[in-house]
Amino acid sequence: MRIYIIVSVVFFSNCIYEAQAQSGAGLPVQFIQFFKTYSLINPASIGKDSAIEFSTGNKSLTGAFSGVRTFYANANVQLNARGKNKSKHVLGLTFINDKEGSFINRNRASLVYAFHLPISKKSTVSAGVSAGFINYSYKASNISAGGSAFAPNADIGLWLHRSNFNIGVSGNQIIASKLTPIDETYTIERHYNLTADRTFLLGPYLTLTPAFIFRWYDQEYYNADLALILLIQDQVTTALSYKYDRGVSVSGGLEDVKLGRNVWKVMFSYYFPLGSVNNYNPSAYELSLCFIPGVHRRGSNNRGSEMEEEE
Template identity: 25%
Template sequence: MKTKLPFLLMLLYLLVPHQNKAQQAPQYTQYIFNELIINPAYSGSKDILNINATYRTQWTGLEGAPTTQTLSVDGPARNARMGWGIHLINDMAGAQSQTGVYTNVATRVNLSRTAKLSFGIAGGVSQYVLDGTKLNAGDDIPDGAIPDERESQILPDAKVGVFFNTERFYTGLSAANLIPFRDDKTVITTPRRHYFLSSGYMFDLGPYVHLKPSFLIKHDFNGPANLDLNAFLLLYNRFWVGGSYRTSIPVFTDVNMDEIKKRNAWAILAQIYATPKFRIGYSYDVSLTKMSDYSSHEVSLGYSFFRKQNGRTITPRNL
């Protein structure tokens, strides 16, 4: 017998997105170590080949809760002013899922010896699926609003971004889900257009201790903007530890404080370089709402390939 999602989850993941003709983009916590997943202009910014994988399970223990897996590869091109990247994503939330692949290209301009400005674009395709066999519509849902079978569509997508960095400072602005899709004949929904603004700075607190505060604003202009405030310590250039506070702010929209509080959450994160090339990261998120009984977990793995340039070995920067 096939498992049916509870009626409440069906409303959360199907009806609300369908009314807006869009669903929310996947949530990440460890983007601070791999901004390629939110900004294509980040491609090749570390001047070495990087491989990153992430597995996230949100609201663990809640039936139909989101899970997300990503795999990304990026590095510099033979032309020193170009960077490239590939990003794969598999995101599932209840009866809905998205599986996509993107190819990134970035061009970089050297503004000074340490300052670079990059412009990037990503193009790809995603398969969106709504599995009606996992849903229990109940008696209050009109006939035909919920499909009886599995429906899927393959659709194009695009992203653009700009990224500026020095040895200590970075800031980036990007837009995702640029190709709109509307079809009243299907209940398939795609993420609405999202905009990302991020920035951070590295401070020296001593020869072996560094502080990196940063923030991320994510906005879709259909509600309050999501704001992440982050602070991390880097110890002996091998161990990261810190935390994030996630909330919402009214930008270009009018919302009351009760709506803002519904999005509050905090996270703690640790990452260790097991070897100079291989890193392991873990984050633990807890919502400060009624969902606080369901925590979220995210695990990341990264590997870097060092290279030599002008007789010296190029290693990853900490930004």
């Protein structure tokens, strides 16, 4: 029995290592709903849609890797939310936990700051920075003493925002720290992200938003995702995403659901790997939830009217 446990743990750890190598070693997990998690990618994007916002989500792998999941929680608040065309300071907190079975945990926590400056009546540019720490921990078992290590972490970003268009670039994990929680040393790889989306008005209550993310950290590794998001009657959302050379995902959810004076958003996604299913590219599902206090929501809830004004 002891030999079986040892072999199982070694096999599982090796598969995790290979999966990380294929997806970019030392890089944070990228969520299926990347267009919902800009705040985790680019610190300059926080506070672009609302004065106060709370969001959370969870991505879980399936099959043999059903114990592997990533959870995030994010909150941000505008410190001087007084006027639509005024500069704004936004402060945020982010926490992310990667759990791989019962023994491996990776945590990161950051304080985020963004400054939003209107450059025209309809355009705002922002700059942001986040600073915090990363922790890798391994729980003790019958075959390992376990261990834990901390390292500093920081991200920077720039963002351009209009009511129907966003584009941003960020430098992530710029300190490129190293951690040695047990015998092996891990490098927190410096990398870069380019994100963009553009919303098109198809009808009074129908919009289509192509969204794109490109992530790279050296000449040998990059990944790209493209999503098409359809919003119906300002409330029902469907999306189809393609991860370059890896797989596709489908999503559905509700947008801007008013309960009292508050607004809620929820979305569920499922990822299907392309080609033969293997341990290094497993299927996955994801659930996200966003809460915006109604008294702090900016602008109209009618996306169609916003688009007409923009164009």
